[in-house]
Amino acid sequence: MADKQESYLVLARKYRPESFATFIGQEAMVQTLKNAFSANRIAHAFMLTGVRGVGKTTTARILARALNFEDDNGARPNLDLETEGKHCRAIIESRHVDIIEMDAASHTGIDDIREIIDSVRYGPVSAPYKVFIIDEVHMLSKAAFNGLLKTLEEPPPYVKFIFATTEIRKVPITILSRCQRFDLRRVGPEALQDYLGGILEKEGITFEQDALQLVIRAGEGSVRDNLSLLDQAIAHSGGDIKAETVRQMLGLADRALTLDLFETLMKGDAASALEQLRHQYDAGADAATIVTDLASTTHLVTRLKVVPGADKDPVLTPDEKTRGKEMAQKLNIRVLSRTWQILNKGIQEINNAHDAIQAAEMVLIRLAYAADLPTPDELIKKLGDAPQGGSASAQSAPSGRPTGGGGMQAAAGGGARMQAVSVNHAPQASPVSKPTMSISTFEEIVALCGEKRELVLKHALEANVSPVSVADGRIEIALTPNTDQSVASQLSQKLKEWTNRPWMVTVSKQKAENTIRQQRDRAAQEKLDKAMQDPSVKAILAAFPGARLVNEKSLIDDEPPAEQWLDDGERDEGIDE
Structure with missing residues (x-):
């Protein structure tokens, strides 16, 4: 038993592909390499880029093996690696003397590159090619990149370079222009479902499809992340992976519960939403994760509304497909966009809050009360359609939302809130606000600027302006030479704002004399x-x-x-x- 524990390899290492036959998710790159090898048009340098765990280092090792394939018929680059060549086992186990792997994260300087440059002068010991694999190449210093340029552009015929990076933008263009670049994509859920399911069958582990979908969703297209999560799920479940076990492990809420909570919020029922939130929180779900799941549900519903065939995604549960489509038909894009903005702002607030569950409750309350409000264009339309001389009321439907809004209809007997928007109109045109104050002297205007803390304008009036005539609603002023003419428009705007009536401020042609200053x-x-x-x-x-x-x-x-x-x-x- 102790020997088994010592020899145990995590799934990410145990099932690392040794050839492109077992490599998943990067068909375009594999096809390009096959064509290049068959036509003998093999580049001397390759740049592999992509997010974590999509196979950059694995691709580099497979390429090194393919370049140095040698059997009884001699050395020949070959991507058909079903049978092992003379050098394959040593390359797979990372112990071949002609395959030099370097981690640029810990070897960043020019001295490390000088060692490579010196090594390039000498041919391979036993393999056809000497291959340099530099991982996280973007970590090299500027001097190191410059030192590598000449060798990378014109290497000896027996040398190949393979670079891997997650930050392609940090690699100088002078390096990129000397390499054949391959962008490795995130692996799709369909490929991951078959791949992970096959591994579990080989390991003799029983599992639920829903549990596997939760792992794939959390892995975000990274094969290594998915395998690490799968390893954790196996250990957590004791050999029988259940969906509920994975939810507890990841701190996730049940997808059906998330849909219930989302539907409750769209009905504007804040009290029920808080009860559901507390239920999920007490069951072990993380507060920030619950709100993040709500944002994901908002994205799902929006996608189902605008993208035909989005319900064909294999990662979606049957409940998400059916209920998601129903909600997509009832909610409009404006409401979904507003929901998305509130939730994303709320996630930031939760992460910065001293108490996550309190912050989450405040986010849901805000969302519930915003869900049944009409959008600005709907409100303007209602006000515009209202009869003159009476009152316009937008009575809510049984859903607790004004008629014509984008919210969902509540079930009958659901105790939905009633809301009305009323606007009283004058018998004639729209009413004009009454003036709030009367001003008759220039000194009163200057004093008002001081009260309103408009100190720049106050200083300009005192130092550069003299009154020619002042009346309530009209003023003529004279300016000192080189004074900005915009002071008149600024004064007119501020007076209108403060007195609630329009002011005409004109500038006299005469020179300002006897200013307050x-x-x-x-x-x-x-x-x-x-x-x-x-x-x-x-x-x-x-x-x-x-x-x-x-x-x-x-x-x-x-x-x-x-x-x-x-x-x-x-x-x-x-x-x-």
């Missing part, structure tokens, strides 16, 4: 001149040659001191030497 400066200067005549001030200035009076502050007068007319940057109390 100029008035303040003159008043401050007059106070300083008056203070300079004070005998005490004269005595101080005489006692301190070079001193000057920069500010004056009245301690007796009721009027504001001159410093209040100055900007903060201009205030400097006392005498400056």
Whole structure:
């Protein structure tokens, strides 16, 4: 028993393909290589790219074996690898001296590339070709890539390069242009279903088809991920893989329960939705996963609505196919798009929340109350169709959603909510809002800008504008030279916003004179001149040659001191030497 445990290989290693005959999901690449080998048009460098676990390293090893195939008839590149050649076993077990594998993630520098360049000078020891396999090649440094360029462009005839990467955009174009590129795709669910089912039969493991579909869905097209999950499912289930066991292992909710929850939300029943959420959460489902599954269901329903034949996907359960199509007929695209946006925003909130289940409940409440609201175009249409002089009401159907909306119809007797949208119209045209305030002086306008915190506009009015005439709803102003003319339109817009009435602001051709800033400066200067005549001030200035009076502050007068007319940057109390 101990020997079996020590010799155990995980499924991803045990069933790694040794030839293209058992390689799945990359038929286009395999066909291209077969044609190239048969025509003896074999490139000297290959670039393999794709997501994790789709077979990049496996393809590189199979290629190395095919390039170095040698039997009793001699050495000849061959993709027909049903029988092992002289070098095949050593290459499969990664111990052949002429097949050099390097992980660029841990060998990123120019020194590592120099070793390859030095090794290229010498021919293979026993195999027809010396093959360099560099995995995660995008991790090489810029200097390392530059050092490889010349050798990669004109290698000796006995050298082949095979690169693999998950980040093709990080590989310099100078490297890509010297390689024959193959993009390995995610493996489809049909191929994975047959492949994983065959492995389970070889292992003597019984399984449910629904359980296998859950594994395939979670694997996201990566063969290695699927095999790792399958290994985990075997260990978790004890040899008989059930769908419920896989759901518990992955923290997933039952697909039927997800459909029930989605349907409840589309009916706008927030209370029932929260009960269903708690039921799934208490059963072990992760809160973020539940909301993610709802987003996946939204995508499924949308896809079933717009893509003919989408229900033929073998990964879909019978419940998803039938109920999904029913919901796709009842929901419109606008509602589904809004649902998708709310759920995706909610997933981010859940991941950042201190309590995931509380955040998930808030997301479902928001979605339930948004589900039975009319879309903007529906609401505008209802308001436009309403009779003048009365009230327009959009009464909800038994579904708890306004008639004509995109929501689902609730079952009869389901206790759906009633909702109405009412708009009262005046007997004639649409009512005009009453003005909120009256303004008759330019100083009131400047003061209003200060109250509304429009400080830039306030500063412009004080320093660069003088009033020519002011009336309620109309004002004519004069501007100082080089002042931006747009101040008039800005003032008109803000006054309309603040007073709830249109304002006409015109610019006079005359030059602005006696602005508020100029008035303040003159008043401050007059106070300083008056203070300079004070005998005490004269005595101080005489006692301190070079001193000057920069500010004056009245301690007796009721009027504001001159410093209040100055900007903060201009205030400097006392005498400056």
